[in-house]
Amino acid sequence: MVASKKIGFVGGGNMGEALIKGLLSSGRLQADQIRVSDVRQDRLRFLQDTYQVLTVPDNAELTREVDVIVIAVKPQQMADVVADISGNLEHLPLLISIAAGVPLAIIERGIGEPVPVVRVMPNTPALVLAGVSAIAGGTHANEDHLAIVRLLFEAVGQVVEVNEANMDAVTGLSGSGPAYVLLFIEALMDAGVLTGLSRQVARELAVHTTLGAAKLLAEGDAHPAALKDQITSPGGTTIHGLAVLERAGMRGMVMEAVAAATQRSMELGKK
Numbered sequence: 001m002v003a004s005k006k007i008g009f010v011g012g013g014n015m016g017e018a019l020i021k022g023l024l025s026s027g028r029l030q031a032d033q034i035r036v037s038d039v040r041q042d043r044l045r046f047l048q049d050t051y052q053v054l055t056v057p058d059n060a061e062l063t064r065e066v067d068v069i070v071i072a073v074k075p076q077q078m079a080d081v082v083a084d085i086s087g088n089l090e091h092l093p094l095l096i097s098i099a100a101g102v103p104l105a106i107i108e109r110g111i112g113e114p115v116p117v118v119r120v121m122p123n124t125p126a127l128v129l130a131g132v133s134a135i136a137g138g139t140h141a142n143e144d145h146l147a148i149v150r151l152l153f154e155a156v157g158q159v160v161e162v163n164e165a166n167m168d169a170v171t172g173l174s175g176s177g178p179a180y181v182l183l184f185i186e187a188l189m190d191a192g193v194l195t196g197l198s199r200q201v202a203r204e205l206a207v208h209t210t211l212g213a214a215k216l217l218a219e220g221d222a223h224p225a226a227l228k229d230q231i232t233s234p235g236g237t238t239i240h241g242l243a244v245l246e247r248a249g250m251r252g253m254v255m256e257a258v259a260a261a262t263q264r265s266m267e268l269g270k271k
């Protein structure tokens with residue numbers, strides 16, 4: 001489905017590079033199928049040298065050359081990019097935007113042509129091919145377009161399809177989520193140091209405990225509570241630790257954190 005397509009990235013920063021790296025290492029695309037444009041010449045040189053992808057001097061030229069365009073610039077840079085690519089879309093390429101908080105309707109209005117647009121919210125573990133991305137199709141995007149987007153983003157992790165109305169909640173959970181989990185891991189590490197472990201050993205234990213617990217969940221369909229119950233023996237160590245977390249209101253705090261981030265995403269989207 002993407003074997004014969006040319007994919008263009010407008011913006012070759014962190015996310016653009018993560019996607020290029022993932023697509024090449026998955027074997028789904030060859031380097032000569034990928035084009036990148038960026039205002040930074042140093043980024044273009046780096047991407048060309050590292051991944052042997054083709055670089056294009058400007059966004060309009062890139063738009064004319066490709067079948068799929070991934071807009072991977074900051075939300076505040078979107079208006080410039082939309083202006084650059086508008087007027088170069090006669091061949092109706094598929095447009096993918098990963099800009100956080102920018103609604104499909106704004107992009108479609110800016111483009112002004114019946115181009116299929118899909119909005120994607122990836123997260124930073126995409127950098128190590130362990131991301132999770134939510135996708136939502138715009139007015140002119142059909143099942144074939146969504147299937148292409150799935151193929152592309154599965155190269156850097158998992159993909160779920162949502163209604164665009166849920167994108168703020170996605171941002172609050174999986175977009176911001178790596179930061180919550182990192183904070184928890186840091187707390188585990190400090191706790192290890194407090195109880196006498198070296199920082200290096202505490203880090204190793206905290207990181208792999210988190211990875212392992214997530215893997216237990218990801219590789220089966222057990223409820224987290226069922227897995228937790230398996231390691232919680234009567235009067236044992238784990239239930240004593242859990243009782244402290246419950247008294248401190250950990251579940252409520254996590255829910256409030258996700259709700260606050262979701263609310264903030266809604267506010268930013270209105271600007």
Ligand SMILES: NC(=O)c1ccc[n+]([C@@H]2O[C@H](COP(=O)([O-])OP(=O)(O)OC[C@H]3O[C@@H](n4cnc5c(N)ncnc54)[C@H](OP(=O)(O)O)[C@@H]3O)[C@@H](O)[C@H]2O)c1
Pocket residue numbers: 010011012013014015016037038039040043059072073074075077080081098099100121122123124175
């Ligand atoms: N990083 C994440 O975790 C993450 C997660 C989910 C979604 N996203 C979304 O992904 C998008 C990209 O994020 P990022 O972290 O990859 O940003 P980034 O590292 O700043 O990459 C964007 C690149 O595009 C360049 N650029 C700016 N204006 C341009 C223009 N008019 N034409 C072509 N290139 C232009 C930037 O150059 P300058 O540096 O000179 O501006 C930079 O090299 C954002 O919209 C963000 O909301 C990111």
